[in-house]
Amino acid sequence: MTAIAGKIISGSFGSITVRQKQGANIEIGQLLTAQTKQGKVLMQVFDLLYGSQLSQQNLEMISGMKLESNNDLEIMEAETRNYTLAFLKPLLLINGKDAKVCKNLPEFFSDVTEIESSDTEFLEEPPNPLLLGKLRSGSKTTGADIFIDGQKAFSHHILIAAQTGRGKSNLMSCIIASALQNDYAGFLILDAHDEYYGRSRHGLKDVSEKTAYYTPNNPPPGTRTLTINITKIKPSHFNGVVQWSEPQKEALYAYYRKYGSKWIDAALTEDDGELKNLFSESTISVIRRRLTQILNLETANNTVSGKGIFDTQAGSTTISDIADDIENAKAVIIDTSSLSSQVELLVGSAIASEIFARYQNHKTTGRIDRKPTASIILEEAPRVLGRDALEQGQNIFSKIAREGRKFKVGIVAITQLPSLIPREILANMATKIILGIEMAPERKAIIESAAQDLSQDDRAIASLDTGEAIVTSTFTKFAVPIKAQLFETMAGNKKTAGYTQSFPGLKS
Amino acid sequence: MKFAHFADIHIGSWRDPKLSEASTQAFVKAADACLEQAADFILISGDFFNTSLPSIDCLKEVAKKLKQIHDSNTPVYVIAGSHDFSPTGKTMLDVLENAGLIRNVMRGNVTDNRLKLKFTVDSKTGTKITGIIGKKGMLERKYFEALEKENLEAETGTKIFMFHTAISEFKPEGLESMESTPISDFPKGFDYYAGGHVHHPYLKQTEGYGTIANPGPLFPNSFREIEKLGCGGFYMVQGEKGRLNAEFQPIQVHNTFSITTDCTNKTPQEAEEEITNQTADKEFNNTIVTIRLHGKLRAGKPTDIDFRKISETLYQKSAHFVMKNTAALSSNEFEEIKITTKSIEETENLIIKEHLSKIKIDGMSAEEEFELVKNLMSTLNKEKDEGETTTTFERRVKEDAEKTLKIKL
Structure with missing residues (x-):
């Protein structure tokens, strides 16, 4: 009874x-x-x-x-x-x-x-199931799995609001692992703490073969060196990442118009009389200095070479390879732990621009239905979606937050300060996963933009323990309390196939 | 120490006898250059031949040159590439190795599913050479994944690693769709990484690895390669450990001249005129001329362009060979239906991947199934050898299929 x-x-x-x-x-x-x-x-x-x-x-x-x-x-x-x-x-x-x-x-x-x-029993598994965790009743976990339609959820953006130590990385890893069991979404993960791949412990590599890892630091076997050819960088990639004055911006675009993909090389080495007439010497020297510093380049004997992740010799297909993997419903993890925030965002901006352009093209050519949703996972989202960032003009991330849904490109914005994100962008994020937030103004921002009425849940949000969350979404019938799975347990259960390999062509 | 690094010679790739001959001549010229410059040894990083069993016609000149190289005490170290590898092991490379003319350096053993490579030591210089073959559909990936690197990295002395694989980080623009493996799959600390497979020459340095080189083909292998590369070449490498210097030596068998014409809003006669104008004041002594036409004609059909007349004019101006490409040329009257822009191999791979796991085979993963299908296609793609009777040919195909399928037919 x-x-x-x-x-x-x-x-x-x-x-x-x-x-x-x-x-x-x-x-x-x-x-x-x-x-x-x-x-x-x-x-x-x-x-x-x-x-x-x-x-x-x-x-x-x-x-x-x-x-x-x-x-x-x-x-x-x-x-x-x-x-x-x-x-x-x-x-x-x-x-x-x-x-x-x-x-x-x-x-x-x-x-x-x-x-x-x-x-x-009414909690049924939808098409494109994305497992969020178990239904929670207070602090007790029930046996019921909570799923949402992953394809819809990712294309309509997800906000994950959590303070440090509340289990957001665990939750994100579980969510991505769940999505990778199907083919409805591909991910770009800008991993500022190098925690998703699992270099020295369990990570996404242990739960799915559909992962690609790019790191500038001693890549483990089978993974890629993060290197991007400077010919793949466009002036628009700096939007929201680097603040340029109007004349500097015009000068960047003037080089790009004249020299195409070789514009950075030209800006650093060419003594272009035509452009010198258009822009002051100081403008040109500032863009030279800043491009050199941001991209970590070196110019010797009128030849540009890279000292960091931006290169003149390698990485011609990196952005394209990443976009291909995402279109093939893989999770691409970019280890940005050793990069400055500026460079991390520049890399993200270059890749996100490529993905967005491709998906716009897929929409135009009628191929969008066959493509998985592309989801960009962004830590400390207010860096590009916050009011301060947006005051400097639109960037690719804010563009995706506003228009991406139409093109099946979404953002998973992770932040502990949702109040910094303008309300119209917060409202555009159809799914919000709320982990513990202690600061009242942050709870207020979330409650005011939630898909369901959470006006009475202030205390419930404040009292969320590690791994406990409330999911409010236009794709759920109510604001669902959940308990996330433990990723370590999931990764530890993975079985490895045991069969004998042969290597034809090997001579003794 | 001085050695030469060739790759992607693709003997037998061109159907046209003139170009096939040019391809063989490129090898002969390169070999002569090595002998003249007294190279200690020659490396061929895969796809020496365009198929595992090339025709006799192609072989005569090559075997003769290999014998000359052998007689001059210049060892030739090879690995098989995606074109000249065969899972059944019946390859011309094996024949040449048994004749002592070349030495395959992918040697080693397998313990607990790990691939442990051994070095082949060049007796003249003491250089230690090993490598991994190339296979169709990047099936060599599993070799890299299973490679035991510690012993290779711990080995002292001058070391060369041969491979026939695109490296992800160094894939050139335009070859984005080419399957590749990351540099992290390669053993570190070798002095020279002698690559093949990518028909685009490059020389790279990256931390932890020595010089990574890919000379591209010795002779262009397609219409586009003739346009893009003009000619092929190889690296001549000299120096000592830590100070190896690679110099690209082009092999010019014939001159090349490429014409590209946008035919949009032109009549066939106007297109013809434009080609004629571009060649009017030129002589084409010993030159391969490529003519690429694209765009949409205002009237008429692409076939209304009189290529025979154009070719005759060019041959009168001593052109060695004239080629045309009208794949991107259309007209209002006739528009070609494009089904794909990918290569045959890419299309094959796509079709196989689409159908993987449709029929469940117990204990076989999707990767193994893919490999089995590729191997079976390669086995069944054999042509009857010269002098071979139909019965022998059928028996050979059956035996090879049995080996591939591991069953008795």
Whole structure:
């Protein structure tokens, strides 16, 4: 028999008051149900309060006597007189596999019970399933898997709001691993902490062969050196990454127009009289100095060479290879841990521009339906999507955030400061995965832009433990509390095929 | 120490006898240059031949030159490439090795699914050489993945690693779709990495590795390569450990002259006129002339352009060979249906990959299935050898298929 957790005693539609049964131990965020004639109402606890039949004055008196006189005074029928009041909001009206918006109040004085497995039958696996975790009721995890349509979710952008140490990398790894089991999405992961590939511990390489890893630091066997040929960099890639004055910007574009893909080389080596007439000497020297410094180049004997990831000899196909992999539904991990934020964003900008241009072309040529969604995973998203960044003009990431959905290109923006992202961009992110956020203004920004009404969930968000999250999405029927899987467990369970290999052509 | 590094000679690749002859002559010229310059040894980094069993016509001159090289005490070290490798092991490279004319350096053994390569030591210079063959569809990737690198990296002395694989980091523009393997799959610390497969010469240096070189073909292998490269060549490398200097030596068998004409809004006569104008004041002594036409004609059909007349005029001006390419030429009257712009091999790979795992074979992964299909296609693609009876040919194909499928037919 289902455990009764309490009884509905009063309240309004958005705030149903339940008296907790002694020993039921109702928690913030817990899911409870109440039977109605139409079906079961699924409700969630958003606040808890002490209740007592004794007056406040009497309670204060009794506690004083116990504290100061050290006597063994007990309240008669304490379980009946003192109790907990829980405040619940209705989420859904469920009827077996059917679930719809709840528009009735459960009957007055009806029992509320803890959620049981038959209550989660409506949580079906959608097309292009993306596993987010297990349904959570308070701090307890149920056996029900929570899926959303991954293709839609990724193309309509995802925001992951979390403070450090709340398990966002674990959650992201689990989400990507789930998506890689299918072919509906490819990923560009700008990995600022070099944690997704799993160089020295478990990582995405251990759960899927559909991973490609680019690193500037001693690449492990089978992975690529991160090197990008300077001929692949365009002036537009600097938008939102480097602040140029108007004349400097014009000079960059003038070199690009005149010299095409060789514009950086020309800007650093050519003594171009025509361009010198158009721009002041100081403008040209500033762009020379800054290009040299940002791209870590060296010019000797009028020859440009690269000292970092930007190269003049190698990396001609890197951006194109990455875009190919993403179009083949792979996860491309770029280790940017040793790069400055500026260079990381420049690399991201160059790749994101290529992907966006390709997908725009796929749309025009009618091939977009056959392509997986391209998703760009961006840590500290306000660097390019924040108000300050956008004041400097549009960049490729903000363009994707605004228009990418039409072209199946999405962003997964990870941040602990969602309030820095303008509301219209936040609202464009159809799925928000909220992990623990302690700062009230940040919770407010998320609550105000959520797909479902989270106005009563401030406490629930503040009390989220590591790995616990609330998913609010236009692709879910309610704001779903989840518990993320443990990626380590997932990666550790991977089986390796054991067969004998032959190497024809090998001479003894 | 001085050695020569050839790759992608593709003996027998051209159907036209003049170009086939030119390809063979490129090898002869390069070999002569090595003998003249007293190279200690020659490396051929795959695709010496265009097929595993080339025709006798192609072989006569090559075998004669190899014998001359051998007699002058200049060893030739080779690896098989994607064209001249055969999973059955029946290749012309094997024949030449058994005759003592060349030495295959992919030697070693397999322990616990790990590939442990051994070095072949050049007796004259003490240079230690090893390498990995190239296979169709980048099937050599598993060789790199299984390669035991520690022993190779720990070996002292001057070391050369031969390979017939595109390196991801160094793929040139225009070859984006070429399958490749990253440099991290290669053993570190070799003095020279003698590459092949990419028909585009390059010489690179990257941290942890010595000189990485790819000379491109000795003679261009396609219409586009004639246009792009003009001629092929090889690297002559000399110096000592840590100070090797590679110099590209072009091999010019014939001069080349390329004409590209945009025929958009022109009539066939106007297109013809433009070609004639471009060649009017020129002599084409010993020159291969390529004519590429593209765009959409205003009237008429591409076949209305009188190439016979153009060719005759060019031959009268002593051209060695005239080639045309009208793949991108169309007209309102006739528009070709394009099905793909990819190479035959890429198209084959795409089709195989599309159909992988459609029929479940127990215990076989998709990669193994891909390899089996590629090997089977290569086995069944054999042509009847000269002098071979139909019965012998059929038996040979059957036996090879049995070996590939590991079953008795």
